[in-house]
Amino acid sequence: xxxxxxxxxxxxxxxxxxxxxxxxxxxxxxxxxxxxxxxxxxxxxxxxxxxxxxxxxxxxxxxxxxxxxxxxxxxxxxxxxxxxxxxxxxxxxxxxxxxxxxxxxxxxxxxxxxxxxxxxxxxxxxxxxxxxxxxxxxxxxxxxxxxxxxxxxxxxxxxxxxxxxxxxxxxxxxxxxxxxxxxxxxxxxxxxxxxxxxxxxxxxxxxxxxxxxxxxxxxxxxxxxxxxxxxxxxxxxxxxxxxxxxxxxxxxx
Amino acid sequence: xxxxxxxxxxxxxxxxxxxxxxxxxxxxxxxxxxxxxxxxxxxxxxxxxxxxxxxxxxxxxxxxxxxxxxxxxxxxxxxxxxxxxxxxxxxxxxxxxxxxxxxxxxxxxxxxxxxxxxxxxxxxxxxxxxxxxxxxxxxxxxxxxxxxxxxxxxxxxxxxxxxxxxxxxxxxxxxxxxxxxxxxxxxxxxxxxxxxxxxxxxxxxxxxxxxxxxxxxxxxxxxxxxxxxxxxxxxxxxxxxxxxxxxxxxxxxxxxxxxxxxxxxxxxxxxxxxxxxxxxxxxxxxxxxxxxxxxxxxxxxxxxxxxxxxxxxxxxxxxxxxxxxxxxxxxxxxxxxxxxx
Amino acid sequence: xxxxxxxxxxxxxxxxxxxxxxxxxxxxxxxxxxxxxxxxxxxxxxxxxxxxxxxxxxxxxxxxxxxxxxxxxxxxxxxxxxxxxxxxxxxxxxxxxxxxxxxxxxxxxxxxxxxxxxxxxxxxxxxxxxxxxxxxxxxxxxxxxxxxxxxxxxxxxxxxxxxxxxxxxxxxxxxxxxxxxxxxxxxxxxxxxxxxxxxxxxxxxxxxxxxxxxxxxxxxxxxxxxxxxxxxxxxxxxxxxxxxxxxxxxxxxxxxxxxxxxxxxxxxxxxxxxxxxxxxxxxxxxxxxx
Numbered sequence: 001x002x003x004x005x006x007x008x009x010x011x012x013x014x015x016x017x018x019x020x021x022x023x024x025x026x027x028x029x030x031x032x033x034x035x036x037x038x039x040x041x042x043x044x045x046x047x048x049x050x051x052x053x054x055x056x057x058x059x060x061x062x063x064x065x066x067x068x069x070x071x072x073x074x075x076x077x078x079x080x081x082x083x084x085x086x087x088x089x090x091x092x093x094x095x096x097x098x099x100x101x102x103x104x105x106x107x108x109x110x111x112x113x114x115x116x117x118x119x120x121x122x123x124x125x126x127x128x129x130x131x132x133x134x135x136x137x138x139x140x141x142x143x144x145x146x147x148x149x150x151x152x153x154x155x156x157x158x159x160x161x162x163x164x165x166x167x168x169x170x171x172x173x174x175x176x177x178x179x180x181x182x183x184x185x186x187x188x189x190x191x192x193x194x195x196x197x198x199x200x201x202x203x204x205x206x207x208x209x210x211x212x213x214x215x216x217x218x219x220x221x222x223x224x225x226x227x228x229x230x231x232x233x234x235x236x237x238x239x240x241x242x243x244x245x246x247x248x249x250x251x252x253x
Numbered sequence: 254x255x256x257x258x259x260x261x262x263x264x265x266x267x268x269x270x271x272x273x274x275x276x277x278x279x280x281x282x283x284x285x286x287x288x289x290x291x292x293x294x295x296x297x298x299x300x301x302x303x304x305x306x307x308x309x310x311x312x313x314x315x316x317x318x319x320x321x322x323x324x325x326x327x328x329x330x331x332x333x334x335x336x337x338x339x340x341x342x343x344x345x346x347x348x349x350x351x352x353x354x355x356x357x358x359x360x361x362x363x364x365x366x367x368x369x370x371x372x373x374x375x376x377x378x379x380x381x382x383x384x385x386x387x388x389x390x391x392x393x394x395x396x397x398x399x400x401x402x403x404x405x406x407x408x409x410x411x412x413x414x415x416x417x418x419x420x421x422x423x424x425x426x427x428x429x430x431x432x433x434x435x436x437x438x439x440x441x442x443x444x445x446x447x448x449x450x451x452x453x454x455x456x457x458x459x460x461x462x463x464x465x466x467x468x469x470x471x472x473x474x475x476x477x478x479x480x481x482x483x484x485x486x487x488x489x490x491x492x493x494x495x496x497x498x499x500x501x502x503x504x505x506x507x508x509x510x511x512x513x514x515x516x517x518x519x520x521x522x523x524x525x526x527x528x529x530x531x532x533x534x535x536x537x538x539x540x541x542x543x544x545x546x547x548x549x550x551x552x553x554x555x556x557x558x559x560x561x562x563x564x565x566x567x568x569x570x571x572x573x574x575x576x577x578x579x580x581x582x583x584x585x586x587x588x589x590x591x592x593x594x
Numbered sequence: 595x596x597x598x599x600x601x602x603x604x605x606x607x608x609x610x611x612x613x614x615x616x617x618x619x620x621x622x623x624x625x626x627x628x629x630x631x632x633x634x635x636x637x638x639x640x641x642x643x644x645x646x647x648x649x650x651x652x653x654x655x656x657x658x659x660x661x662x663x664x665x666x667x668x669x670x671x672x673x674x675x676x677x678x679x680x681x682x683x684x685x686x687x688x689x690x691x692x693x694x695x696x697x698x699x700x701x702x703x704x705x706x707x708x709x710x711x712x713x714x715x716x717x718x719x720x721x722x723x724x725x726x727x728x729x730x731x732x733x734x735x736x737x738x739x740x741x742x743x744x745x746x747x748x749x750x751x752x753x754x755x756x757x758x759x760x761x762x763x764x765x766x767x768x769x770x771x772x773x774x775x776x777x778x779x780x781x782x783x784x785x786x787x788x789x790x791x792x793x794x795x796x797x798x799x800x801x802x803x804x805x806x807x808x809x810x811x812x813x814x815x816x817x818x819x820x821x822x823x824x825x826x827x828x829x830x831x832x833x834x835x836x837x838x839x840x841x842x843x844x845x846x847x848x849x850x851x852x853x854x855x856x857x858x859x860x861x862x863x864x865x866x867x868x869x870x871x872x873x874x875x876x877x878x879x880x881x882x883x884x
Contacts, residue, residue: 067776093779094779099777118778122778365876370695382866389859508703512700512703559707565700571700573700
């Protein structure tokens with residue numbers, strides 16, 4: 001069951017002061033368009049951290065830079081000491097980072113199980129495939145029921161479950177969640193945030209990017225506010241939730 | 254884009270082309286027939302390629318237009334040879350048949366949103382089908398050996414639409430055709446249909462939602478393109494006084510069309526013409542070079558003919574990778590950039 | 595029309611089945627490239643042609659025994675597949691797919707021309723006759739039976755490879771969402787290269803069986819190239835079993851049409867059938883979504 005498969009190595013245990021994921025002065029963009037300006041942030045082992053902000057503020061870009069889909073043009077990024085900027089994009093998952101992309105991005109014409117298999121593509125994960133598959137199925141019994149179903153035919157909430165399961169198959173330490181509630185009905189959104197709580201309790205470190213500020217601040221420890229590509233505010237979830245500006249601008253209060 | 258008629262460059266160019274046979278006769282009296290023959294070939298193929306580009310420029314890349322040129326040629330010749338029907342009627346019949354075939358095949362394609370390389374494959378099937386039918390009806394068509402329209406009298410006649418012995422006459426016929434072809438291109442370019450098709454080639458759904466009947470627009474341009482190519486094919490047959498399933502129909506004809514227009518420039522009025530000029534001159538130059546070089550002849554032997562194919566292939570690869578707008582298109586771009594500096 | 599429902603008709607039908615084996619084998623490699631990873635190699639038949647010439651020259655000119663010549667040729671064409679992808683496809687991979695068709699069209703011209711210049715236009719034959727199997731009054735060539743069995747085996751092997759291995763799954767995944775492959779630790783470049791090598795290898799395999807049955811000449815690709823594409827699309831892109839069935843249907847048109855009428859009509863009807871079917875079901879008889 002909850003075997004704490006997500007616990008980080010001792011070097012970056014909570015409270016040790018050493019961050020698991022550390023970004024300093026990151027610039028990034030798309031061609032001539034710069035989307036991130038000097039972004040600095042850190043995530044410590046065992047934490048759940050949120051990055052909140054409006055549409056187009058740069059939240060998704062931030063996750064893509066971390067997981068290597070987009071190159072950073074300046075600054076430094078490390079994961080447990082490994083320099084991410086010098087790691088080839090397809091090798092970043094080996095450092096222990098798993099990215100659950102925006103809109104799930106499952107392989108629609110592959111079965112649920114094939115999608116999960118793809119998550120275990122890297123060599124260390126392959127060796128433990130059977131074990132991890134059982135783990136994911138125990139965590140998400142619905143996926144086991146639908147293991148042979150084509151991923152594209154499932155509902156939004158089920159797809160989200162499958163996308164998270166796929167990320168778990170690689171045996172990660174840090175999970176990047178990109179707007180998990182986007183495009184889902186409110187009832188399903190609540191289920192998704194329950195999933196996030198579930199993952200936390202399994203011991204995984206979580207970095208979650210969200211537009212749904214009210215809900216996400218309830219499941220994380222700390223949060224950063226990003227506006228037009230810059231970090232404008234940071235603090236504990238309670239602090240940000242109580243802040244007037246955030247309440248007015250992002251929570252409609 | 255300014256009207257070509259009012260651009261002095263075009264007027265001078267046209268004047269030169271009208272004067273061309275006389276220039277040739279004056280300076281190269283002995284090879285007059287040869288140079289005129291080259292020019293006629295270029296003009297006829299330029300007409301056909303221009304017809305193909307009407308579809309190609311809107312993302313409807315067809316590998317099957319050999320079917321239309323073939324139908325144009327074969328229906329005209331067969332009606333003349335078998336029933337004595339004058340090509341004055343036979344050619345329009347062939348043109349309409351080709352246009353109808355284009356509509357028949359186009360309609361399900363466009364309704365089903367078959368585009369891009371899937372569309373190309375369907376047209377591939379079409380051209381093969383037509384070629385196979387031509388060869389299969391060998392009693393009528395002469396099979397893979399081809400056939401000839403029966404010569405009427407001395408070979409020059411309006412009734413039989415024959416003009417091959419008089420190269421000057423043939424040249425002017427081809428010139429008029431070519432100008433008409435450019436005119437058609439120009440009219441399409443300025444029409445509302447052009448914008449509709451441009452929009453459709455970028456985003457069909459968006460175009461549809463703005464009220465453009467995408468299927469109808471595509472069918473119109475298909476009928477026009479097919480008809481033009483059929484007309485070109487028919488006239489080519491009348492000039493060559495010979496038609497064959499591989500010279501005026503089939504896959505190689507189709508692929509040559511694609512290559513020539515890509516090399517010349519698909520989005521520019523004179524692009525297909527330049528493509529025709531380029532491919533014909535390339536073939537001629539190679540032929541002459543091989544004839545006059547004993548070394549080349551001995552190394553390559555009979556397969557020397559394949560050399561131009563090899564060069565086409567290489568050029569096509571290079572063009573697609575480095576110059577997708579073709580020679581003329583890229584040159585025009587470069588010229589525009591220089592002007593705006 | 596000289597077609598009676600007699601023993602020769604049955605022979606034609608069964609020969610059609612065997613021809614289907616050959617067509618299915620040809621379609622298998624193309625289905626992997628075109629159907630699974632969604633890359634257009636219009637020159638696929640020309641790769642087979644080169645494979646045939648390779649076997650001929652390794653065996654006849656260099657004197658290698660066939661058991662050596664054939665695997666060597668398969669490796670050579672597998673390598674050709676890699677070259678084709680690296681030099682020709684990669685530069686245009688991100689632009690419209692029609693460009694892939696056109697650029698490999700250039701390769702088609704080039705390969706045919708080079709083959710003509712290098713080997714001449716005369717037909718060549720490896721001269722190996724395996725004889726035929728008599729069944730009652732009918733005779734079936736061992737060549738064709740062998741081809742059929744090899745096609746079946748290759749199809750099963752490829753199917754298992756795609757379904758059961760990690761790289762096979764990645765190959766199936768890459769055409770569905772190329773961008774997120776790095777997130778799973780997959781190097782897209784590698785996947786394309788491996789698939790291109792396998793596609794080339796299958797072309798080489800088809801060549802080795804064709805060389806036993808047919809004369810070799812530079813334009814031979816034009817005979818079965820378009821047909822192979824039709825079969826892939828008809829069977830539903832990426833569907834190996836669908837491809838086999840489509841091959842069977844097409845083969846029946848060809849053999850029955852060919853024995854009742856002239857050869858061309860069989861092919862003509864096959865192409866007509868293809869067009870009608872695509873209009874009716876654009877995703878192919880057994881395809882998923884269009």
